[in-house]
Amino acid sequence: MTDFAEVYANYAGLVRRVLSGLLPAADVDDGVQEVFLKIHRHLDGFRGESSLKSWVYRITFNTAQDIHRSQSWQRFLKPGATVQDRRDFRPNAEARLGDHQILQQGLQKLSFKERSAVVLFYWEEQSLEDIARHLKIPEGTVKSRLCIARRKLQSWLEKEGEVL
Numbered sequence: 636m637t638d639f640a641e642v643y644a645n646y647a648g649l650v651r652r653v654l655s656g657l658l659p660a661a662d663v664d665d666g667v668q669e670v671f672l673k674i675h676r677h678l679d680g681f682r683g684e685s686s687l688k689s690w691v692y693r694i695t696f697n698t699a700q701d702i703h704r705s706q707s708w709q710r711f712l713k714p715g716a717t718v719q720d721r722r723d724f725r726p727n728a729e730a731r732l733g734d735h736q737i738l739q740q741g742l743q744k745l746s747f748k749e750r751s752a753v754v755l756f757y758w759e760e761q762s763l764e765d766i767a768r769h770l771k772i773p774e775g776t777v778k779s780r781l782c783i784a785r786r787k788l789q790s791w792l793e794k795e796g797e798v799l
Contacts, residue, residue: 656754692769752780
């Protein structure tokens with residue numbers, strides 16, 4: 636049996652990072668709270684058919700989708716948000732991804748499914764196989780979503796006159 640405090644200690648940063656990539660900054664704290672409420676409620680029912688990490692990812696994505704569906708998604712992040720606004724953002728992410736604010740605006744142009752693949756692949760550095768398992772989709776679908784997302788982002792950046 637896994638202890639809730641141990642799950643929280645091990646996965647709070649991961650949950651926050653993933654939700655930070657998927658939700659508006661104003662909703663991240665509520666999203667983290669909702670994820671861990673669900674984990675607390677259902678931890679006794681965790682059967683171990685997948686890894687605990689995969690289970691936490693699944694709950695995180697389902698929660699983000701619930702929040703996504705319940706809001707009008709005209710905003711992705713508060714205008715002017717920076718890397719420093721995110722408490723658990725990876726320290727080297729800004730250097731790897733270039734201008735974070737521009738990318739946040741570009742991510743707004745992606746569907747939730749495309750954004751999910753991008754966040755897991757580029758921010759969480761998950762393999763295609765792991766992403767497919769976490770999202771419960773074929774690996775080929777992950778590749779397609781990443782390809783489409785890259786094309787959309789490239790097109791948007793060209794229109795905006797931005798180069799990363």
